[in-house]
Amino acid sequence: xxxxxxxxxxxxxxxxxxxxxxxxxxxxxxxxxxxxxxxxxxxxxxxxxxxxxxxxxxxxxxxxxxxxxxxxxxxxxxxxxxxxxxxxxxxxxxxxxxxxxxxxxxxxxxxxxxxxxxxxxxxxxxxxxxxxxxxxxxxxxxxxxxxxxxxxxxxxxxxxxxxxxxxxxxxxxxxxxxxxxxxxxxxxxxxxxxxxxxxxxxxxxxxxxxxxxxxxxxxxxxxxxxxxxxxxxxxxxxxxxxxxxxxxxxxxxxxxxxxxxxxxxxxxxxxxxxxxxxxxxxxxxxxxxxxxxxxxxxxxxxxxxxxxxxxxxxxxxxxxxxxxxxxxxxxxxxxxxxxxxxxxxxxxxxxxxxxxxxxxxxxxxxxxxxxxxxxxxxxxxxxxxxxxxxxxxxxxxxxxxxxxxxxxxxxxxxxxxxxxxxxxxxxxxxxxxxxxxxxxxxxxxxxxxxxxxxxxxxxxxxxxxxxxxxxxxxxxxxxxxxxxxxxxxxxxxxxxxxxxxxxxxxxxxxxxxxxxxxxxxxxxxxxxxxxxxxxxxxxxxxxxxxxxxxxxxxxxxxxxxxxxxxxxxxxxxxxxxxxxxxxxxxxxxxxxxxxxxxxxxxxxxxxxxxxxxxxxxxxxxxx
Numbered sequence: 001x002x003x004x005x006x007x008x009x010x011x012x013x014x015x016x017x018x019x020x021x022x023x024x025x026x027x028x029x030x031x032x033x034x035x036x037x038x039x040x041x042x043x044x045x046x047x048x049x050x051x052x053x054x055x056x057x058x059x060x061x062x063x064x065x066x067x068x069x070x071x072x073x074x075x076x077x078x079x080x081x082x083x084x085x086x087x088x089x090x091x092x093x094x095x096x097x098x099x100x101x102x103x104x105x106x107x108x109x110x111x112x113x114x115x116x117x118x119x120x121x122x123x124x125x126x127x128x129x130x131x132x133x134x135x136x137x138x139x140x141x142x143x144x145x146x147x148x149x150x151x152x153x154x155x156x157x158x159x160x161x162x163x164x165x166x167x168x169x170x171x172x173x174x175x176x177x178x179x180x181x182x183x184x185x186x187x188x189x190x191x192x193x194x195x196x197x198x199x200x201x202x203x204x205x206x207x208x209x210x211x212x213x214x215x216x217x218x219x220x221x222x223x224x225x226x227x228x229x230x231x232x233x234x235x236x237x238x239x240x241x242x243x244x245x246x247x248x249x250x251x252x253x254x255x256x257x258x259x260x261x262x263x264x265x266x267x268x269x270x271x272x273x274x275x276x277x278x279x280x281x282x283x284x285x286x287x288x289x290x291x292x293x294x295x296x297x298x299x300x301x302x303x304x305x306x307x308x309x310x311x312x313x314x315x316x317x318x319x320x321x322x323x324x325x326x327x328x329x330x331x332x333x334x335x336x337x338x339x340x341x342x343x344x345x346x347x348x349x350x351x352x353x354x355x356x357x358x359x360x361x362x363x364x365x366x367x368x369x370x371x372x373x374x375x376x377x378x379x380x381x382x383x384x385x386x387x388x389x390x391x392x393x394x395x396x397x398x399x400x401x402x403x404x405x406x407x408x409x410x411x412x413x414x415x416x417x418x419x420x421x422x423x424x425x426x427x428x429x430x431x432x433x434x435x436x437x438x439x440x441x442x443x444x445x446x447x448x449x450x451x452x453x454x455x456x457x458x459x460x461x462x463x464x465x466x467x468x469x470x471x472x473x474x475x476x477x478x479x480x481x482x483x484x485x486x487x488x489x490x491x492x493x494x495x496x497x498x499x500x501x502x503x504x505x506x507x508x509x510x511x512x513x514x515x516x517x518x519x520x521x522x523x524x525x526x527x528x529x530x531x532x533x534x535x536x537x538x539x540x541x542x543x544x545x546x547x548x549x550x551x552x553x554x555x556x557x558x559x560x561x562x563x564x565x566x567x568x569x570x571x572x573x574x575x576x577x578x579x580x581x582x583x584x585x586x587x588x589x590x591x592x593x594x595x596x597x598x599x600x601x602x603x604x605x606x607x608x609x610x611x612x613x614x615x616x617x618x619x620x621x622x623x
Contacts, residue, residue: 039114039135042121045128047071047087059114059137061107076105086118090131094120101138113142165240165261167201168247171254173214175201185240185263187233203229203237210259217246218254228261239264291364291385294371295321297378311387313357327353327361341370342378351388362389415457422457426450471593473507473616474515476548480538483519487527494532501539505548509616510593518586522552522609525583529556529607547595547612559601 033040039056043049049067057063060074067073072080079102089095097118103111114135121130165185168177178201180190193199202210206228213224224244229237240261247256291312292305299321312325323331330352337350347369354364366385370378429446436443484498491498526536537553583599590597594614601607 043131113139167259169257293383296380325355476508477502496534499537505542506615508613514589526554550611553608555606560603
């Protein structure tokens with residue numbers, strides 16, 4: 001039997017009119033073979049591939065050399081037997097195989113759907129010497145067909161099983177289809193609506209509206225949306241949100257109209273409940289003292305409760321959350337807090353200092369809650385803030401009270417230990433006093449100093465337990481003059497001068513030694529704060545509320561704003577050798593006298609201490 005070789009000669013019969021030259025025919029056939037988009041191959045009678053075109057190699061990725069070594073490499077293993085049977089039918093019986101759909105495998109392992117045409121190749125004697133195969137890639141067509149089938153199945157399932165009521169009308173308003181879901185909403189089965197005039201679907205009062213939109217769809221060929229009502233089997237109206245969709249034919253004319261109706265009774269009820277809930281929430285938000293803020297995910301403010309105006313006095317409208325009014329030291333807390341909110345998607349609480357429109361600093365406790373979408377993304381924030389300034393102040397007072405209690409116990413122990421040897425010293429000096437006539441001056445000084453030590457020890461007991469303060473009318477001006485005289489020598493050593501302005505004022509009610517201790521502490525602090533050639537101004541003024549204001553001001557080094565709040569705390573001091581107890585004791589003494597104690601200071605600009613004390617009862621004359 002003759003063998004088919006790669007030098008197979010193509011022959012073409014000449015035309016009746018003009019016979020083409022053999023050379024031109026071979027060129028045309030060669031061009032068609034190599035440049036057609038179909039994969040063409042030739043096999044000999046032993047099923048060995050001897051010739052493939054460029055499209056074949058492009059389809060499958062195998063070269064002719066690789067195909068000769070493994071002739072079945074482009075056929076999936078499970079289809080090799082089938083391919084051999086087909087080849088055998090063409091080879092032995094001369095069968096022509098047309099439009100046979102099968103699958104081939106590319107070199108990269110992927111599969112391709114093909115349409116296969118196979119035919120025997122004869123020699124000049126009519127003997128089969130090989131087989132030609134033409135394969136066309138139909139992968140895209142198969143995908144499109146499969147997608148179309150899936151789409152048709154989905155739409156059929158969607159229409160038959162959707163909870164919405166789907167109805168289809170002809171252009172003449174004849175109902176030709178109604179979905180089974182009508183039974184769920186109205187109680188009627190779909191069969192009860194056939195024939196079309198068996199039951200009326202639309203509420204009689206809304207029939208004109210339906211015809212109006214029906215005509216609008218015919219005219220504009222556009223979708224429409226409206227609300228209608230239907231009567232259920234019990235005669236009660238049910239509200240539907242209906243969407244009308246034109247179904248066009250190939251000529252672009254409206255062939256049918258589909259109406260998709262969704263039951264909105266639950267939504268209507270929810271909307272009514274939501275309106276009521278929103279009204280309640282609005283009343284709460286507008287009358288609470290908590291600061292409620294809602295923002296979008298970019299920080300744009302959507303809502304600010306009216307309490308912002310009442311609590312922080314915000315005078316200018318805000319459109320974006322900023323940190324301008326947050327204390328610089330607390331801004332990193334805010335940033336860290338919101339980063340935690342976004343990452344954890346859980347509420348969090350943050351405390352920070354905030355400056356009101358008046359310039360006053362308050363402490364806010366803010367609880368931030370992220371607003372999450374159904375896809376788990378952050379869509380914004382709800383921030384509820386509360387002014388806890390007073391609570392923080394009370395907590396500070398409690399801590400100070402605890403410290404004071406501890407210091408009191410310590411002071412009581414120290415005072416007890418000091419008084420024991422002090423009593424012995426004082427007793428022995430008094431016993432030896434008659435024999436110390438030659439050194440009487442020294443003995444008097446020692447007794448005076450012992451009395452002073454005893455007084456200081458007694459003052460320590462002020463920290464330990466409440467004292468029975470002997471309040472009596474005092475001349476405040478005279479008391480201040482005595483203190484200034486006592487400290488004048490120390491002030492002169494540093495070239496510090498006192499300036500006084502004592503107005504006429506009534507007698508005060510107080511305990512002389514304790515008040516002296518207060519003014520000595522304050523003026524000594526001022527002297528130590530002035531490096532030299534300074535000035536301390538002391539003045540008094542009668543206030544309308546039957547109190548006297550004592551103002552002590554210096555031009556010393558001052559205290560920074562951050563440290564002002566800590567002045568008066570136990571063991572807090574700005575002096576190198578201070579204990580931090582002086583101002584604390586002074587403040588307690590003034591409060592025991594029903595007065596007030598206030599310190600203001602600026603760095604390198606001095607300090608001002610303001611003390612108010614009540615005037616004595618029935619004292620209206622000048623001191």
